[in-house]
Amino acid sequence: MPKIDRAITIAMALHQNLMEVRRLNTNLQKALDEIKILKGVLPICCYCGEIRDNTEVEPGKGPWIRMDEYINKRTSADEKSVLGGS
């Protein structure tokens, strides 16, 4: 194989690797965004799915609120746009 063909083949392989890394990075970023939102959402009622909101009080003393309320309250504008909200 001529040198130039070899170089092109290598460059294409490297490009493909880069694209794969970028794709994985995007997936990882999405997962991190989800973790950021779920972090602190541990106390969930297994019956009705409400969440204990301990953001402004000591753990175990917060009110139970609906999950959508909680997410809305805890999510930044940037995270909401990642989630497709307004």
Ligand SMILES: [Zn+2]
């Ligand atoms: Zn409940």
